[in-house]
Amino acid sequence: MSTSLAKTTTTEKIPTAEPKATVSAAEMGARQREISVSEFFTKNRHLLGFDNPRKALLTCVKEAVDNALDAAEEAGILPDVLVKVEVAPSNGSAPPPASQATRFRVTVTDNGPGIVRQQIPPIFAKLLYGSKFHRLRMSRGQQGIGISAAGMYAQLTTGKPVQIISRTGARAAAHYFEVQIDTKKNEPRIFENKKIDWKPPRGTQVTLEIEGRYQKGRASVDEYLEQVAIANPHVNLVYLTPEGETREYPRTIHELPPQPKEIKPHPYGIEFGILLRMLHDTKSHSLSGFLAGDFSRVSAAVAQEICKTAKLSLNARPRNIHGEDAEALYKAIQATKIMAPPSNCVSPIGEKAILHGLYKQIKGDFYTAVTRPPSVYRGNPFVIEAGLAYGKGPEQAAAAPEAPAAPLAEGEQREDDSELARVIRYANRVPLLYQQSACATFKAVLETAWRNYGIAQSKGALPGGPMVVFVHMASVWVPFTSESKEAIADYDEIRKEIKLGLQECGRRLGMFLRRRERAKSEFRRRNIFELYIEEVVEACARLKGGKLAKEKLKTQLQKIATKRTGGARTDEILGGDGGPEGLPHSIIVTPEGPEGEAPVLPGAEASDGAPAEAPAPKTEKAAPGRRKGKAKAARATKAARSTKTAKRKRR
Amino acid sequence: MAQAKVKSPGPVEKKLVGVADTVIVAADKSKDPTLSIPVRSLANVNFNEKRGIIEMGKRKQARTFFNVGMAKKFMQTVLVADALAELQRAGLTTSLREIYYRTKHTMKDSHENTFDNQNESDPLIEDLEVTLAALREELHVRAENAGSIVGPVVLADDGDRVDCARLGKGGYSVPSIVEPEFIEIRRCTADFILLVEKGTQWNRLSEDKFWRRYNCVLLTGNGQPPRGVRRLARRLHEEYKIPVYVLVDNDPWGYYIYSVVKQGSINLAFESQRMAIPKAKFIGLSSADPDHYGLPRNVGIKLNDKDIGRAKELLKYRWFQKKDWQEEIKRMLASGLKYELDALANKDFRYLTKTYLPRKLKEQDWLD
Structure with a gap:
């Protein structure tokens, strides 16, 4: 074995010792040529977020939606966006179900300013062409790669060109284009260009046919759009799923976020x-x-x-x-000491809007949001915003205690669900769904000492409990770890700001939890005493051989109990259940309805004459399947909570 | 719960009813019912040098009803008191576990149990023992029978005459409650009591009829002697004025067993006055014995870290401050070895009976 090995190595050594000149420098020189960006990205499509079919579908939707929102906002238009994902028809035969399909057609329609005719081909079919790269101004897109990369991916996987309809105003004609990229030259190739009739007076529609997979759950198109709705409550979003459902995310804030200014570099x-x-x-x-x-x-x-x-x-x-x-x-x-850059180039979402977004999409008992003052990393101004939605919502909480039916035997325990918090991350209002653990926001969530706020947290893990943590970074230049924009790079300044924001949210949550706990424990105390008084009186009667005025003793003890547990004051606390007093930018949801800066959701008035109570069950339609089994539980409780008295009793 | 035939309540029952009275009196005055329970911990233990026993300190803790942290315990304490009173009235004895089952039920209109496991009820019984100054035996709560006696002693148990000299080599199994109401000592003609740590050595001595030859009572508790064995030794010692010798392994645990017999234990400090035998002597195995009796080094066992730590703790206990004891323990630490009683078999199967004990008794070679 060893000899043969030695032999081969010696035989192999001979040619290296005496290299035959197979290629001359001139020949090598002739082989050198320029690589176009498009070619580069065709081979390295994972860099742009097209690693696998599932992610590719998401990336296509994401790029189109980002562009639509950026365009509308820059033009000062409140965005209406329609996202349609459908299974692409496959030559004649019946289309497979959405979960089995491998080809999808993604159509995103907006009411934005439209695009002038000449610009349509390069915008959609030339990489690194855009308005956003050379300026320092906050926007979703930064590089001018996204939508053309999506088009390139379509071309690569299905061979279908990108279809665009755009109209710049009621008086202008709508233009229809079919374009592809010439990958060698990184130049658009136009297949079709005509004027057509298009109903909307203004806007753009992009259609991409791509290879993809539709799968629900984490990092899905569904989740992405839901998170878009949370961070962009000024957007009216309609999503037609491949399964034929229509999901509406109505607008709850009716004004545009302030226009970010363009700045010079610091x-x-x-x-x-x-x-x-x-x-x-x-x-x-x-x-x-x-x-x-x-x-x-x-x-x-x-x-x-x-x-x-x-x-x-x-x-x-x-x-x-x-x-x-x-x-x-x-x-x-x-x-030299130089003042921090102006921060008006950054437009945060704002506490109120975050609250509305969270409240609209996530069921909970407590919501809060913090917008940090602007800060700077490497001369780039940025703003961190943090938010929290905590709890399962009053309906669920009320449903839960019904579970234990029988007294426990020795060794049995009540089941505690130990879910971990969910972190939703945003950069310039765009949800980040991949590479959570590489992201500065995620690290900041882990580093925050949640235990100080009454939240369980194992070492090196996310905090526990029914909680959604929201983090948004707004900046003229968000430092992503890669071109596919999945994680925010871990600058100390950024992480510090995120932590400060989370800590403020945590403090408010801690206050809320403590208050609720206090009220609850008073209630429990009284409950406990009532139960125990019964037992103690019975036992005393037996000890005294039956010679005891039981009722008298019971009344006496109950009187002491009431006095000890705060009497009327407790009743007040129990009735009021805390309230958002002293907690800025927060919403507290009780069975009686939300308190604080809660928005009235569209359609609330329609339900049984109790407007304050209505929003929670109504959101069911807009936010299906936030947590598994949630919708079902909510529906079950909806029936149970038909009268207020029934609800009180359960509490 | 069931009520026995009406008879005048005994002193223990009266004490238990006192718990109910505490509640009733406090309720009458609109006060929070409170039981004050002596603290059972090392911090609340004193060594009474004059009497030679460990005594409980004066520190007490208040257990109040209308305090969320204590309400359940208070309720449970009353329930246990009720169950114990029931035992008194019915003249029954029972185990800790049965008390737990007797008092466990679901509270009215709830899914909450009065007790979830026995760990909740056991300490309450000890609480009541100290609070009411009533021994567990007096409360009619027994443990497993875990001891044996053989020798020239005649007992009466439930009216049966038990002659411990006529029970073969198995002897009489010492019940956990040996209070005069249950066990009467009719006669004892022994000259001394030998309390042996291990059942195997007790068997050896019993088989060899050591007790007959040296006219003694052989007792064992199979390890740490249970209350019944300690109490019986104490009664024989007190009622018949005979000395007690303790024979244990030569290791820190053996020393501690001896000290429990002599001064009482830290956990049960409150009953030292009924259980401890301050005049008990440590007859062996001493750390000096391997030398005196020529035990080879290879039958020793190396002290492990736990042994060493325990030995160092013992050195600090006030009741081990006598010069001889400090020497004894330090000698063991210096040698780094411990010896089991069984190691004596290395010389001869009957070395314990034939040589070791006779020589010890003759030379009066014991520690106080």
Whole structure:
């Protein structure tokens, strides 16, 4: 064995010792050629989120929806978006059921400003073409890859071109395009281009036919759209599922979020190479003019200070600064104190809107939201927002205690469901569904000491309990860990802000839980005493050989119990159940209805004349299957809670 | 619960009824019913040097009814008191477990049990023992029979005459309750009592009729002697003025068994005055014995970390402060070995009977 091995190695060594020149440098040189972006991404489609059919379907929906929302918002239009996912017809035979199908047609229609005719082909069929890359302004899309990559994926898997209908106004005609990418040149190829009749007065519709898989549950299209609805309560979203259902996510906030402003780069966020490029490209003729004009937060005085530190003349020509001078300038910038960048370029969702979004989509007892003041990482301003939805909602909570039917035998235990919290993450209002554990938000959730707020948490794990944790990062440039935008990179500044936001939410939740616990324990106390008094009186009567005025003793003890448990005060607490007093930006839901800044959901008035109570069961339609078996339970309890008295009794 | 025929209540029953009175009196005054229960822990234990026993300290804890943390326990305590009173009236004895079952039921209109497991009811019985200053035996709660006696003693048990000299080598199984109401000592002609830790050594001595030759009572508790054995030894010692010798393994646990017999245990400090035998002597196995009796080193067992830790604790106990005892324990630690009584068989099967004990008794080689 060893000899034969030795032999082969020696025989193999011979050719390397005497290399035959098989390829000449000239021949090799002839093989070198440019690689187009499109070719690169065709081979590396996982970088853009097309790793597998299931994720590909989600990515296509996501890119189209992101574009629709960005366009409408930038044009100052309250977005109405219709998402339709259907099983693509396969040559004549009956289409397979959605769960078995492998080909889907995704159609996203918006009421945005529309796209002018000439721009349609490059936007949808040229990679790295877009309006958002070269500016520092907060938007969902950043790179100009997304929708054309989706089109490329369609082309790759089904060969079908992207179909676009767009109309810029009631007086303009609607244009219909079919386009594909020429992957070698990264240029659009137009298959079809005609004017058609289209009902909507304005908007864009994109249709993609792709290979994909439709599967419900985590990281599904359904979940994505639900989360979009949470973070974008100003959007009216309708989703037609491949199974033929219609899900409506109605608008609860009727104003657009403030338009984010475009800003110039902040000096702290500039790398050396970029500084060199900017020095070269600037239109200013003096260094001080360049500094004050091309950067944000650099005044004439600050520019002067930088020049002084760098030992450079104020009037030096920017183009002539390179080498050591440029390095000195770069160091001087870092050493100079410069005000944080303006934050009006970032538009947070806002506490009220987050509350509405959470309340609309997630059933719970307590909701809260925090918008942190703006902060900066690497010169990029950003805002962190955190939110919480806690509990199972009053209907579920009321249904639960009915379960134990028989007294427990020794060793038996009541079952405690030990679910973990769910984290929903957003970057610039876009839900992030993959790579949770690589994300700064997730790490911040793990690092927050939830136990301080009365929430169970095992070491290194998510907090336990029926809880949804919401984290949003809004920034002119969200640092993603990859092009497919799945996780936020872990900058210390970002993680710190997230933690501060979560801590504030946690404190409010802790207060809510403590208050509720106090009221509950008073109630329990009285309950306990009532039960125990019975037992003690009986036992005392037996001890006294039956010679005891039982009723008298019982009344006496009950009187003490009432006095000890706070008497009328307790009744108040029990009746009021806490209330959101002192808890800013929070909603508390009790069986009597929500308290706090709760929105009235559309359709609430229609139900049995009790508007405050209606929203919770109504959302059932809009948010099916948030947790398994939830809808069923809610339906069951709905019947049970027909009268208020029945409900009270159970509590 | 069932009521026995009406007769004048005994002192223990009166004490139990007192629990009900506490509740009734407090309720009358609109006060929170409170039982004050002596604390049963090492922190509340004193060593009374003059009497030579461990005594319970004065610290008490209040158990109040209208306190969420204590309400259930309070209720349970009353229930246990009721069950114990029932035993008194019916003249029955029972086990801890039966008390648990007797008092377990579902509370009215709820799915809550009065007790979920026996761990909840056992400590309450001990609480009542200390609170009412009534021994468990007096409360008619018994443990398993876990001891044997043989020797020139005549007992009366339920009217049956039990001559412990005529019970073969098996002897009489010591019941857990040996209070005068249950067991009467009719006669005892022994010169001393030998309390043996292990059943095997007791069997050896019984088989060899050691007790006949040296006119003694042989007692064993199979390890840590149960209350019945300790109480019987104490009664024989007290009522017939005969000395008690304790024969245990040479290890920290053996020392502790001896100290429990002599001064009482920490857990049950409150009953030392009824159980402890301050004049009991430690006859063996001493850490000096391997030398004196030529036991080879290879029949010893290496002390493990637990043994060493326990031995060091014993060194600190106030009742082990006598010079001889400090030497005894330190000698064991220095040698690093412990010896079982069984190791004596290395010399001869009957070495214990024929050589070891006779020489010990002759030389009066024991520790106090």
